[in-house]
Amino acid sequence: MRRILVVGASLAGVSAAEELRAQGYEGELVLVGAEPHLPYTRPPLSKDALLEGIDQTALQLRDEHWYAERGIELRLGEKAVGLDTTHRQLRLADEATLDYDGLVLTTGLAHRPLPPALRLRHAHQLRTLDEAERLSAALAGARHLVVVGAGFVGLETAATARLLGLDVTVLDVAAQPMSKAFGPEIGIWFARRHELAGVRLLLSASIIRADDEPDGTTTIALDSGERLRADCCLVGTGSMPTTDWLRGSGIDLGDGVLCDPTLATNVPDVVAAGDIARWDNEQFGESMRVEHWTNAVEQGVHAAGRLLGSRDPFTSVPFFWTDQFDAKLRCVGRPSIADDVDILRDEDARLVAAFSRGGRIRGAVCVNAPREMAQLRRAIAERTRVSDLTRDCTPATPTAAAAATA
Template sequence: MNRIVVVGASLAGVSACESLRQRGFEGHIVLVGAEDRLPYTRPPLSKEALADGLSEPVLSLKDADWFADQSVTLQLGEAATALDTRDRWLRLGSDTSIAYDGLVIATGSISRRMPMTLSMPTVHTLRTYDDAERLRQALQRGGHLVVVGAGFIGLETAATARRLGLDVTVVDVMPTPMYRLGEQVGAWYTDLHRRHGVRFLGSTGVASLSPDGDRTRVLLDTGEILSADTVLVGVGGIPSTAWLTGSDVAVGDGVQCEPDLSTTVPGIVAAGDVARWHNQLFDESMRVEHWTNAVEQGAHAAGTLLGEREPFTSVPYFWTDQFEAKLRCVGRVSAKDDVAFLRHDESSLVAVYGRHGTVRGAVCVNAPRQLASLRSAIAERADFRDITAGSPAAIPTP
């Protein structure tokens, strides 16, 4: 194997490049990225960078010298458009092609859009550096921000906007924010945001969005009309796999991977937001869109490409910071799981999630000391009753 092409100048892509060199690969590495800038970290885009200003040197994962020192050729500003898996050619947007011996797919995901908003300058999504810069400029003008979608991006942006002094309304079709964490955790976050002046409208959909001068008219399915200076649509992401159409790489809500992150085509692996694999620890097919997973999978996929065959069996981990609440989540959590609260007050909570008698996940808000022990319990597939014995609130799934 002389040339490995990493498609996606993402966290997973950079992690794969770094791991290839650490594992002794001495051949040519090409890192392809659609954006015309060095790979950067995304979590600050909805938080401090959105409020305080964006800085490429601060957000960059590695500086230009690192890529030069690692002999990684950067092919930036050109998105992958097609893949010939028979002759091993990657086609780029400039209608040029790159030959490869091995390929890492790390193209991540793109923001899910509402078709009615595609030509409306006051309506934003938040995924890229440029998205964040446009949204930051809009928020600097103040006024009323309407957030459609109460997931992590939407709620983090809502908290940032309140810090900047904007009026904020969050609209979601589910009854509580971050609904997959369960209604009890969602209700805690509803109270948190309301205490900080955010208006939350749950069980509410958006019927239409339309221009209204330099503002946006947001018609809700309840009949209420909101007038917004800025709208953020944060309704999730879609795996970036369209460029694989016509190739032999199997896709289906992500690139379909074996437990070791290999794909249906020899010599091609996937990592990060775009990868769907069978996690043997949970006996579940999953796709995880979080920072730690991208780092770990990028490194693991590199090993698989070089001949290692160990399954990737992680305990997923992610975090979100909103106002003074620092949420850390480990494992797999679902509103359908059994939930027991080891702590639940106005300033903190610890929730443990179980299924079929086994601990599967945990959410810790402002409770860092309990995080490590719960992560170990999940990895060890501990008994749910043993971990939650004596908890003040156990809420079984009907």
């Protein structure tokens, strides 16, 4: 291959470009990104970066010299809008085209379209560096933050805002936070942590109307009859793979870019990695798409090897984390596919849960429990039965909150 394009200046994209050079690829290598910034890490945008101030240099994955030293051409601020796989050409928003011999797709996620009631001029969303800078400036002059959506980003931002001294209210239609990812048991524990820290949670709540006010505040009317007035509002209603630009290209799509177990697409010399890649994970015997940091790094590396000729399948046990106040949640495996949940420890500052299907452990959540996390990660990889877990993880006496879910 004489020229490889990596489309998406993301963590997965940078990892793929780095691995291509590490494996000896000496041809042209171009990294294309829609944002004008050097590729950066996203997890701190809702946590440390908001708390301590946005430092673009500190957030960069690599500095500009790193790319130059490796002969990686940067095409930043140039959005991909189309792909001709017959003639092997990438089309950019300015109507320029780039030829390629090999292609790595790493365009990541975009915000899910907002419902009409939440299309507000004054409301914030949080995914990009520019959005984080605008939110940080707004929080600096705010007293009351309302967060719509009790997912990871919403709760992390809520925790950060409380540490900054703001009054914080979190709204969600679900009965518990993070319920889509874990079900009610984990959400109940985190709801308790947030409420103890002074966050007000309004769950099972529907927004009837939301309005921008002339003074820059936002008024939100709930189905309960309550009206909230916020001088800063964050809407976190989820994300979706950035794949619209690939429609008509011939690449198979379906909640992401569809890949075989090696991360290859149905089109020759085109692979995908990171948040957009849906692949057959032979470790779990299912098709999955994983939207987390560790997966982006590992898949970027693997996709590079696949493009250069490897045929090894990408098998992994997904791993991700969220930090909220002093609670460090680490999740491994696939809790979302479980039939049963066993709470192995439930304490004021620590939580351990095993998620199983057919009696075999398929996922685990550990909060402030690194030793148990290592043990359960091995158990998932070995497809251990829950009944065979070591006595180090025998159930503790449940708290009232955990017992309420039984």
